[in-house]
Amino acid sequence: MVGPMKKILIFGDGQIGNFYLEYFSAKDYQVQIAKGVDIRNFDQVAKAINDYRPSTVINTAAMTNLEWCGQHRLEAFDVNVLGAATVAKACDQAGVYLVHFSSGCIFSSRDGKDAKAETDAPNPSSYYGWTKVWSEEMVAFERSEDFKFLILRPRQPVSAQVNHKNMLVKMLTFTKFVDTANSGTVLEDLMDWTDQLIDKQVTGILHVANSGWTTPYQIALMIKESILPALEPAKITKAELDKMTPNTRVDTVLDVTRLEELGIKVKPYKQRLAETVKQLGDNIRSMDRAELKQQLEETAAASRQRTVLNSVYELLYR
Template sequence: MKTILTTGSNGLLGQKITEKVLLEGRVNLIATSVGVNRYPVKEGYEYAEMDILNPEQVKEVIEKYRPDAVIHTAAMTNVDTCEANKELCHRLNVDAVGTLLSMCEEKNIQLIHLSTDFVFDGLDGPYKEQDAVNPVSYYGKSKVLAEELIKNSNANCAILRTILVYGISNDMSRSNIVLWAKGALEKASPINVVNDQWRMPTLAEDLAEACLLAVEQDAKGIYHISGKDYMSIADLVRKVADYWKLDDSFINEISSASLNQAAKRPVKTGFVLDKAIKDLGYNPHSFEEGLLILEQQMDKAN
């Protein structure tokens, strides 16, 4: 059985990988993150504190556990924060990848790197893996730079690009669009939602499964991983309202330009999933199925 080490194990995707491993036992897991372990179950895997900005600590942890694969989920993903603090974004999204890459190359460890639809300009989605990248934000640029580091290295790597990940996890430090919309509409709070951006939202469980499939199949190259349904952000929020029978009159549709956000967003992304389905056996849930899974998890938590 392979041993995998995850970075960012306290985040949504990191927690879903831990959950999956504990449930299915397909690999041995070393979970790493900054600070204490926030996952509620502490048995059945190892946890180590690891700051990806500390090369010595990264080296120490990887040499101690000698994993067969590293799944790199840690990143700075707030698009406007990345635009406002380019230096920190570069350190977290590019330099840290370089640190991991050199270790993986030296120790012959597979690296599964998470990337984003924001590497594209959104003028011609849905995109295939081989389509030309052209980011419109610094976040997207940082992810392109990381992808280039990977392509130019001799390490055994797979890049999994994904879109608008949603889900629920323990002690979440950040919300996501589904939980934000549901929470606001339950309080009858008016919300502004853009109606001129299109995406394919990704259930965190589906992305976690894709990460494990990539390890198990020793995947190399780029794979597009998302949900199967293509929709505008406004439609997504309306589907959330409809699913939980919430009043959609509180949804105020606006244009992206009216938000005055620090970073520009691509208009239409979305992915062609054929390669991941064929090569990895990836089989994502529909958006409605994803909402049902969330509902079941919420009921269980209560």
């Protein structure tokens, strides 16, 4: 019964939205992205839902660039907060289960032992982080008693896809890396988790990250070993990094006990990272050089605004 019952409408066509589209399409579910819909416009959102009649809506739509959100606060609030409220209202009125994306960066952890649970009070260090806190509140605000919704908090999504939005691809262009504890979410795992969570109709707030943690510097060493031997990772302190970027560096470790208690098999982050980095390397080596160059140059253009670039990433497409 699961296959025919699952009909999914996705808001947001960024990295995560398209990951869901590919995943659910491969499983022969009915799924589509709501193209050309402004989530701030209730009539457009309601029409998309009423026309498609999904069993589940996944809302990944948001402005996610920290610097941009800090510099364009009204528009960021409009999309991330009011847009989330609009999608929730439309789902509530249509009687549709909603999966809404928040973020793990609403927390700051002191170290690897300072893992944050769903019940801990958020302490964002960026305006973007605050918009995600407010979005969670607006999803639940003045809804009917029957409205079912699930709020997911991922942390630093990574994958084996060669995509300029993938954090691992971004790291191919970096020179210096902090050596501080962070959780992470392998997107290939998140897809399966979400599938199971929808089947279970889980509600409330849920941290969705792989278990344990590692550091950006340790990830850089994996990248050097599996993808870019010429990379020479250097450590940088948070204080030094904060002088180079408009926003304070956020380090977050998430407690995923609730996810595991729901019967979801959560693999260790270090193990999955090693596997994902290796697969990313295989994908890079088999990719068309011109397309690879385009992805890496787009990555470098964005990275140049916040860090010191290396030059060895160019060896990957020469």
